Amino acid sequence: MKDDTKAKKETTKALKTVVESTQLFNINQMILESKTCFDSILGQIKLQMVEFLLFSEREQIAGPDYAPKDGIQKWGSQPGSVYVGGERLKVSKPRLRSQGQEVPLSIYEMLKDRSQFSQELLLKVLSGISTRNYQGSLHYLLDAFGISKSSVSRHLVEATTKQLKELKERLLEGFEPFAILIDGYHMCGKVFIVGLGIDVNGKKQVLGFWEGATENHAVCQGLLNSLERRGLNLGDEVMYITDGGSGVIKALKEKHGEKLIHQRCTLHKGRNVQNHLPKKYRPEAHERYKRAINCQKLEDAKAELKKMERWLEEINPSAAESLKEGQNELLTVHRLEVAPLLRKTLQTTNPIESMFASASHGKRNLKNATGKNVAQRWMGASLLYAESKFRTVKGHLLINEVRDKIKAYQERLKEVA
Numbered sequence: 285m286k287d288d289t290k291a292k293k294e295t296t297k298a299l300k301t302v303v304e305s306t307q308l309f310n311i312n313q314m315i316l317e318s319k320t321c322f323d324s325i326l327g328q329i330k331l332q333m334v335e336f337l338l339f340s341e342r343e344q345i346a347g348p349d350y351a352p353k354d355g356i357q358k359w360g361s362q363p364g365s366v367y368v369g370g371e372r373l374k375v376s377k378p379r380l381r382s383q384g385q386e387v388p389l390s391i392y393e394m395l396k397d398r399s400q401f402s403q404e405l406l407l408k409v410l411s412g413i414s415t416r417n418y419q420g421s422l423h424y425l426l427d428a429f430g431i432s433k434s435s436v437s438r439h440l441v442e443a444t445t446k447q448l449k450e451l452k453e454r455l456l457e458g459f460e461p462f463a464i465l466i467d468g469y470h471m472c473g474k475v476f477i478v479g480l481g482i483d484v485n486g487k488k489q490v491l492g493f494w495e496g497a498t499e500n501h502a503v504c505q506g507l508l509n510s511l512e513r514r515g516l517n518l519g520d521e522v523m524y525i526t527d528g529g530s531g532v533i534k535a536l537k538e539k540h541g542e543k544l545i546h547q548r549c550t551l552h553k554g555r556n557v558q559n560h561l562p563k564k565y566r567p568e569a570h571e572r573y574k575r576a577i578n579c580q581k582l583e584d585a586k587a588e589l590k591k592m593e594r595w596l597e598e599i600n601p602s603a604a605e606s607l608k609e610g611q612n613e614l615l616t617v618h619r620l621e622v623a624p625l626l627r628k629t630l631q632t633t634n635p636i637e638s639m640f641a642s643a644s645h646g647k648r649n650l651k652n653a654t655g656k657n658v659a660q661r662w663m664g665a666s667l668l669y670a671e672s673k674f675r676t677v678k679g680h681l682l683i684n685e686v687r688d689k690i691k692a693y694q695e696r697l698k699e700v701a
Contacts, residue, residue: 334366334375334395341389342378357381366395448657448664451492457515460484462683463523464491465636466507466532468499472659475499477507477532478667480636481516484687486680488635490667491516495660504535521545521690527552527633528610543697545690548613549633550577553606557596560603569596569603577631582618620689626679635677642670 347353357380364377380387465480475498479491491511496503512518520543526532528548536544554573558566572595576588589611596604617627629635 331373331375334368334373337391338375338389339378341391342380345387345389346380355382356387364392364396366392367397368395444661444665445657447668448661451490451664451668453514454492455515456491456511459489459491459516461516461518461522462486462687463525463630464518465525465633466504466536467527467633467636467640468529468532469493469640469663471663474659475503476659476663477503478636478640479507479511480639482629482635482677484683486677486683488671488674488677490639490671493663493667499529499531501531501534501538504532505538508535508539520694521687523547523616523630523686523690525549525630525633528556528613533613543694545616545693546613547616547630548610549631550614551632551634553610553614557603557606560600560606561596565599573607577614579618580624582615582621585615585618620686620693622686623679623682626677626682626686629677629679639667639670642666642673 342358345353346356346358352358359379359381361376361378364375366373366375377392378389380389459481460483461481462484463482465482467478467480469476469478475496476493477496477499478493481489481491483489492507492514494503494507494510496506508518518539520540523545524536525547526536526549533546536546554570554577557573558569561569569592572588572592576585576592579585579588589607593604593607596607617631622630
């Protein structure tokens with residue numbers, strides 16, 4: 285070990301002597317030049333690989349030079365271009381002729397498909413690459429084409445239009461909803477009410493969105509009607525999770541009446557209460573509220589909230605009123621005795637907020653939303669991009685148990701009525 289340490293010190297000392305002995309040795313410049321050379325090497329390898337595939341296919345179709353196949357002639361080559369990894373490469377395309385007609389190469393036809401390039405490019409932009417800086421993000425290739433901003437924009441319009449159409453027209457008959465999260469998202473001065481579904485197997489799926497000026501009940505109603513037109517079964521046993529917006533709740537009550545199974549986001553309610561309080565009281569309010577929400581039994585949660593309510597009345601009666609408002613909807617998961625693992629997912633709007641975070645990541649590259657359906661196109665593309673990263677919710681094996689409890693609760697409501 286000592287010998288290794290001694291050798292490292294001697295090497296470091298020798299390098300230091302070399303660096304200090306010349307002004308021409310610049311470490312930063314060396315790294316920069318090495319990076320450029322490495323990029324060029326990778327680009328050349330990519331180019332050589334594509335051309336190897338093209339010439340190999342020609343050899344397979346026409347046969348080798350010493351044993352050519354009858355009726356097919358090798359006809360030299362010509363300049364061509366393909367899309368690989370989001371980049372447009374200039375290649376030498378081999379040619380074949382048969383009975384006076386050009387024989388296409390299947391690999392070349394596939395690689396020159398611009399729509400595929402558009403999808404790759406869209407994913408890069410949604411991942412955070414600006415269209416204005418896209419040219420600088422490409423690997424520099426020895427013989428690569430330059431890609432202009434206008435060309436990139438055309439590709440993105442094509443890709444986002446396709447994504448929006450896919451989302452808006454996607455049929456939902458095969459999706460059996462267990463819970464639906466509804467929340468509003470603001471983009472480019474517009475408001476979108478978005479629905480995120482969790483099916484009976486715990487799989488999440490973007491259900492759709494509806495554009496409006498505000499998060500009013502008419503916009504939410506438009507979303508619900510759109511989902512039903514596309515085949516989604518919105519039965520009374522479906523649980524809804526919202527942030528407590530009055531417009532959304534009004535639309536849901538018009539739809540389901542007293543049978544509505546609604547869970548109000550516990551995080552939003554906690555923030556609303558704390559916003560009424562001076563900063564010095566907020567830590568204690570947070571602890572009291574957290575203790576109440578974390579109770580497993582409904583009676584214990586109600587008792588803790590009642591204690592908190594009395595404490596708030598001495599500090600700020602408005603905060604106490606805020607806590608009481610919608611309290612029954614706050615404890616829906618307690619009333620249904622949902623197990624802790626699944627309860628964590630169902631008692632907040634975190635799943636849909638996480639989806640919006642992905643949409644926001646791509647939205648920062650949207651420089652101009654004045655064109656036709658620009659905001660809607662980006663909204664659709666961003667939501668589908670987020671959907672591609674969805675995972676099954678934790679505690680999904682308990683979903684059927686919760687559904688049985690919802691059905692039993694609905695039966696009790698019928699008996700009381």
